[in-house]
Amino acid sequence: MAEAIMEFPVTTIPHFHSSSLHPANSITIAVPLRQRSNAQFSNGWQCQVGSRKSRRGCLSKVKAFPDWPLMAVLVQHIEGQRDVIIHKSVWHLNDEAIKNVYTFYIMFTCWGCCFFGSTKDPYYDSEVYRKDGGDGSGNWLYEKQDDIEESARAALWREELIEEIEQKATGAGLPELEEAGRK
């Protein structure tokens, strides 16, 4: 695997095809499928060769996971023997995918800790947390100050009215009015 070339330049793909005619020691090729298809579009001749080859089913036949990037094909050529072809399929996740997996794992763990932790919290089961909120009016904004002041002024008005009636009653000498004012 020391000689392994992970990314083969697109332009050398015909060289790979000719290598089976002129055998070298060993060549390892890894071509991302997507890159290959791009190359097919960029070069008309290449497209012809590729399409003919693919009908034989060398590379694009393995289409179980077409978008997963890495498929490694190791071809080893030994003198005087038949070609031994080791076809090895490995899953490689790229960095971003790995990151996503770990992120999801961490988030799930955190959520699980919070959620399942809180289900056991006596505070959230207590009356302090679970009781009906508010003042029973159904409103969640309490601007009571104006109401308090308004009722205080109304009380003041009544107070003054009673005083006035009392004064008038005592002034006119009407005891029944005086009694009415005291009520």
Next chain:
Amino acid sequence: MASSPPPKYFSLLTNSSSFHSTHSTKLSCLNLLDNNSHSAKRSSSVLPHATKKKNPWLDPFDDGEDPNMEYGSLFADGKQEEDPRPPDNPNNPYGFLKFPPGYAVEIASLGLKVRGDVRRCCCIISGGVYENLLFFPAIQLIKDRYPGVQIDVVASARGKQTYELNKNVRWANVYDPDVDFPEPEEYTDMVGVLKNRYYDMVLSTKLAGLGHAAFLFMTSARDRVSYIYPNVNAAGAGLLLSQTFKPNTVNLSEDGYNMYQQMVEWLGRPFRSVPLHPVPPLKVSISRKLKEFVEAKYKNAGAEKGKYVVLHGIMTDSQASMQSRGDTDSLLPIEIWANIAKAIRGVKPVFVIPHEKVREDVEENISADACILFITTPGQLAALINDSVGVIATNTAAIQLAHARKKPSIALFCSEEKAKRFVPDAEEKECTIVSSKSGRLIDIDLGAVKDAAKIFNAHPIWLCPS
């Protein structure tokens, strides 16, 4: 005269013709002048009180009142009824009201409009405690003139505290009309609040320009009554207001006690069979709770009921000093107050401080056991004055509160002219006025103050009537 067309209508026609033919402007101008003088003569003969020229832009077809109009039972003469709600019908299983024959619910409010009834009134008061306190007579006047009216107030945060002393007010909201650039949310919120209350009349004592007039207009009240700027800033305000008053100066407070004279005259104007309404004197009412609270407070400070004199008007930069905007030179430094307090015998001087930081100064200059009360609200000050023998104060709200509670007072003014404005009839109000000769309050004649302070010594034990 009866056969001739209404003069305003006629002048409008000639006016429109002048728009069409630009060459004959001179002729139509002459026509217009002639018609204006004609209509003015006519209106003055019919309506002696409609002296103010109406803005023809507001309603071009408004010819004033119809002199031949007969008002039926719906448009009864006299003041409005206190409760316009028809009585409940006890025989009706659905709880309907007992409407008189001919009473149409749909046009019931039309009668209110024709008669000019005011059921809900909003007063937007500019200024602080002093200005709001001086508006009390106007509120009482509205209450008397329009029986059953509900009066609300919109004032600045400090001015609103004054309405603790007013029994005639329903809601008091905080919104400072003097802020030139209000927070947009506060502004829109207040417009919405006022609009939702469906006022019949909105009074404003802020000098209105176009901006404030638009604010009043957006309340969609029927009558929008406001002071306007006496200068060019009033441009455009008149279009959005139904009644405007133009004061003599930019600062309304300079007119002193009668600063709202124009508005009060308009409010109490004679209308059909209702005669001119007199302006009631300034009165404040103090609730029992407030009295008890303040009594505990001054007892804690070492004063006894009816055995102390209130001193108010110590120089600070506090907002709670309750000065008038029309008289900025109305506070005395503590050294002078200490000098005055020495002359008081028999009764205890109580120093009212508007901020705790003044307490140290007072303790230094007088004595550590001086009777000091920290009071910022006009309500507490009024309750304090109510239980006192009298008041010695500079031109602050304390003087007006003393007059309202009929307590003898000594008022220190920076000039004779200010004194006349802020305390118009001093003898009637048991007020001794000491004014500075030089026009600066600090140069006040202390000897005169000390002489005047002897009135409290004459009756050291003064039991208040209430």
